[in-house]
Every structure is written in structure tokens, then in C-alpha cells.
Amino acid sequence: MINKTVNPSWRAALAAFLLLASWILKAELSHEEALHLRQAGTVLPFEHILTFALNRYPGALLLESELERKKGIYVYKLELLTSSGIVRELKINAGNSELIKDELDD
Template structure:
């Protein structure tokens, strides 16, 4: 029969921290569907996707669009755009949907 050993406070806090990190990382970003994106565009909250795609493709002439998603992160709408450059490099760009400001551009 095993003896009951109380958990140390550090171990309990460590487990709680892991749970909070997992919860926060799930709740940070939310993908929006087409209907919600259209509603936000019609309300003037976000810029048209076509305009932001042109901006992204102008950074990498000749690149091909792989994927575009609208997400909400920390109450900010962000277009996540994935491109394949003519050199065969995948790029991930994050553009603020309200202003078109480039937030991130990294090799994917």
C-alpha cells in the first residue's frame, strides 16, 4: 500500500501554470468565418481582403497565394496570409485588418 504524500506547493503551482498557459494560448486567437468577415467589412471595421492581398503580393512580386485567414487576437483583427515566393520559399505575413499595417513577415 502506498503512503499518501502531500503535493508540494511548487508542484501544484507548476501544474496550475501549465493549465493557464494552455488555456491562454487557446483563447488568444479566434478564426472568423466568411459571414463575420463580410459583416466587419460592410461596417468598415476591416479593409477589403483584396486590398491587403495586393499589398502582401507587392512585397513578393510573382508570389502565389497559399492561404488567407482572418483572425481576432487580443481584440485586433489580423489577416494571416501565406505566400509561396518565386524562389520557392513559404512566407507568413500578418497584416492588421483595420489599417493594412504589416505586423509580421517571416519564413514559414
């Protein structure tokens, strides 16, 4: 007969693992999480990232922005409407403002 009881310390360890795994797999961050990361100096101010993007596309308008965690790094995802009417999607490293991707948005 199999013993179906689980040691309480294993339950706690499993719960902690599942909580950590859900945090790691979560892509988009909340406003509160973004503020905490900014205050901790983990990510650059959004204004810095937006200035970088608008210098790349002068006259563009910001349509959407998100802060995500991908492959262990924080990434700002921006959608811009350029002055020529084209929508671009930019992915920018939130820690150092390095451009990761710049492509037409579909």
C-alpha cells in the same frame, strides 16, 4: 444546508458572459463574420490586403488566408509561395494594412 437554486437573472447574466467570452477567445472568423466586418468598415477589403502582400513579394502565389481576432485587433494571416519557392507567413492588421509579422513558414 446550501441552497442550490440559482436566481434566473444570474443565469441569464452568466449565459451572456459565457457567450461573450467564447466570442472574444475565438481566433478564426467565419466567412459571414468577415463579410459583416467588411461591410461595417471595420476591416479593409481583402483585395487591398492581398495587393499589399503581393507588392512585398512580386510574383508570389497565395496559398492560404485567414481573418483572425488577436488581442483586440483583426489580423489577416496570409501564406505566400514566393517566386523563389519559399513559403512566407505574413500577419497584417486588417484595419489599416500595417505589417505585423513577416517570417518563414515552418
